[in-house]
Amino acid sequence: MESESVFEPIEKKRLSAQIVDQLRHRILSGGWKPGEKLPPERELSRSLGVTRVSLREALRTLEGESLIETRHGEGSLVRDFTHSAGLSILKYLMRVDFTQGDILRGALELRAIVGTELCRMAAERATEQNLSALDAIVAEEERVVGDPIAVQRLDFAFFVAMADASQNIVIKLLLNSTREIYLENGELFAMLVGPGEAVVATHRAITEAVRRRDAAEAARLGREYLTGGMTRFFGEQE
Amino acid sequence: MESESVFEPIEKKRLSAQIVDQLRHRILSGGWKPGEKLPPERELSRSLGVTRVSLREALRTLEGESLIETRHGEGSLVRDFTHSAGLSILKYLMRVDFTQGDILRGALELRAIVGTELCRMAAERATEQNLSALDAIVAEEERVVGDPIAVQRLDFAFFVAMADASQNIVIKLLLNSTREIYLENGELFAMLVGPGEAVVATHRAITEAVRRRDAAEAARLGREYLTGGMTRFFGEQE
DNA sequence: AGTGGCACAGTGGTCTAACCACCAGTCCAC
DNA sequence: GTGGACTGGTGGTTAGACCACTGTGCCACT
Numbered sequence: 001m002e003s004e005s006v007f008e009p010i011e012k013k014r015l016s017a018q019i020v021d022q023l024r025h026r027i028l029s030g031g032w033k034p035g036e037k038l039p040p041e042r043e044l045s046r047s048l049g050v051t052r053v054s055l056r057e058a059l060r061t062l063e064g065e066s067l068i069e070t071r072h073g074e075g076s077l078v079r080d081f082t083h084s085a086g087l088s089i090l091k092y093l094m095r096v097d098f099t100q101g102d103i104l105r106g107a108l109e110l111r112a113i114v115g116t117e118l119c120r121m122a123a124e125r126a127t128e129q130n131l132s133a134l135d136a137i138v139a140e141e142e143r144v145v146g147d148p149i150a151v152q153r154l155d156f157a158f159f160v161a162m163a164d165a166s167q168n169i170v171i172k173l174l175l176n177s178t179r180e181i182y183l184e185n186g187e188l189f190a191m192l193v194g195p196g197e198a199v200v201a202t203h204r205a206i207t208e209a210v211r212r213r214d215a216a217e218a219a220r221l222g223r224e225y226l227t228g229g230m231t232r233f234f235g236e237q238e
Numbered sequence: 239m240e241s242e243s244v245f246e247p248i249e250k251k252r253l254s255a256q257i258v259d260q261l262r263h264r265i266l267s268g269g270w271k272p273g274e275k276l277p278p279e280r281e282l283s284r285s286l287g288v289t290r291v292s293l294r295e296a297l298r299t300l301e302g303e304s305l306i307e308t309r310h311g312e313g314s315l316v317r318d319f320t321h322s323a324g325l326s327i328l329k330y331l332m333r334v335d336f337t338q339g340d341i342l343r344g345a346l347e348l349r350a351i352v353g354t355e356l357c358r359m360a361a362e363r364a365t366e367q368n369l370s371a372l373d374a375i376v377a378e379e380e381r382v383v384g385d386p387i388a389v390q391r392l393d394f395a396f397f398v399a400m401a402d403a404s405q406n407i408v409i410k411l412l413l414n415s416t417r418e419i420y421l422e423n424g425e426l427f428a429m430l431v432g433p434g435e436a437v438v439a440t441h442r443a444i445t446e447a448v449r450r451r452d453a454a455e456a457a458r459l460g461r462e463y464l465t466g467g468m469t470r471f472f473g474e475q476e
Numbered sequence: 477a478g479t480g481g482c483a484c485a486g487t488g489g490t491c492t493a494a495c496c497a498c499c500a501g502t503c504c505a506c
Numbered sequence: 507g508t509g510g511a512c513t514g515g516t517g518g519t520t521a522g523a524c525c526a527c528t529g530t531g532c533c534a535c536t
Contacts, residue, residue, distance in 0.1 A: 309499090309516095501514090
């Protein structure tokens with residue numbers, strides 16, 4: 001869709017965003033442990049070389065991610081993200097090497113589970129419009145089949161379209177949570193899904209199964225497709 | 239575990255949190271449409287009767303939820319949450335009646351899908367420690383079996399313990415995203431899961447299947463349990 | 477000894493008022 | 507027509523002050 005520029009965009013980030021990055025990394029990597037208190041805002045802002053205003057904007061973001069909890073008159077506590085945080089932190093968790101394998105494996109497992117049933121639901125409920133959207137994506141994939149990254153991006157678009165077809169907005173939200181992970185790790189996922197030709201063939205087969213309302217076949221194809229990468233990557237799956 | 243007080247806790251909320259509630263509701267209910275620009279900060283803060291500082295803290299939270307996007311020199315845009323937001327907004331989306339049925343149905347479908355496979359994975363991977371945790375929850379359930387809300391809370395705890403047993407932290411994060419929904423809608427879910435005795439019986443059966451490493455049976459029990467409520471609520475499932 | 481009231485120090489919450497930085501449109505000089 | 511300067515509108519950041527809440531310890535009273 002969009003053309004790719006040769007140049008990297010210049011990164012300009014708000015102070016608060018930079019602070020968030022720094023503090024979040026510290027929390028996720030265990031530099032601050034659950035239950036521990038952050039330094040007082042006045043002190044922390046001084047150490048960071050910013051004003052309390054900027055720091056506080058950052059704290060609101062971290063609070064939104066359930067990584068900390070701020071209490072008036074007491075201070076800010078680090079929460080146990082394994083118990084409090086949602087999928088929004090997955091992206092950052094994968095950057096903190098630290099058991100990265102486990103996290104990737106877990107993500108792929110969830111992807112396979114949900115993706116399989118997604119195919120089933122799409123086959124049961126897709127409208128003509130949904131089918132057209134799927135067709136359009138497959139056609140576009142055929143056009144760029146030689147470019148692994150382009151195919152991998154369309155692979156994500158294909159599943160978003162399937163989520164639309166499933167008429168289940170909750171699954172769409174779940175997919176949204178994973179979009180950036182998918183797009184930021186183009187090479188990794190390009191390897192996982194295999195050669196472009198195979199991807200397109202599978203997508204076409206799934207689309208046809210959906211068109212025939214053959215839920216069982218759609219689910220079978222989806223499952224095979226989604227577990228294939230895991231097997232290729234981790235060896236034998238359990 | 240914790241004893242229940244007779245009194246409701248006094249609600250004290252930060253200004254920024256109140257602003258977030260108000261703006262988020264406006265976005266999710268369609269009062270501001272995707273692509274639309276929010277009023278300038280100076281103007282919006284004046285309308286709300288707060289300073290820019292408080293407003294900006296609120297905007298950082300909304301940005302973290304991917305409901306808006308703020309650009310230096312331009313303004314803040316409303317994003318299309320169906321395309322950008324993650325599961326964190328599900329809780330609020332359910333409060334905006336507006337197709338509430340669809341959202342609940344979607345959430346229950348996802349719950350059934352993931353829960354079923356969760357049972358399978360737990361059976362394949364649970365440690366002795368995981369099994370003890372499951373036993374403890376079932377025992378506690380037996381103690382409070384007459385109190386539907388208490389049972390419903392333990393139902394959630396049971397699935398968290400199952401997620402621990404699955405050794406899949408990504409699914410744990412997914413569960414975290416739904417915790418508040420579960421706890422805030424005690425009566426609804428208490429009705430969905432059925433009478434306490436049945437809940438406990440199922441949990442015990444699942445625990446035993448996990449102990450025997452009988453993945454197929456665990457999955458079957460889980461599936462039956464999780465789709466039961468949907469059928470009861472929505473009538474025949476597809 | 478137990479109770480309630482009070483003062484104090486530490487910390488988050490909010491406000492004010494500037495000024496800096498970026499963006500888009502306009503107009504002008506070359 | 508191309509590049510540069512100007513300008514108005516908007517977000518980003520700063521500084522410093524003051525308000526509000528929490529926990530602690532002391533004290534007076536019972």
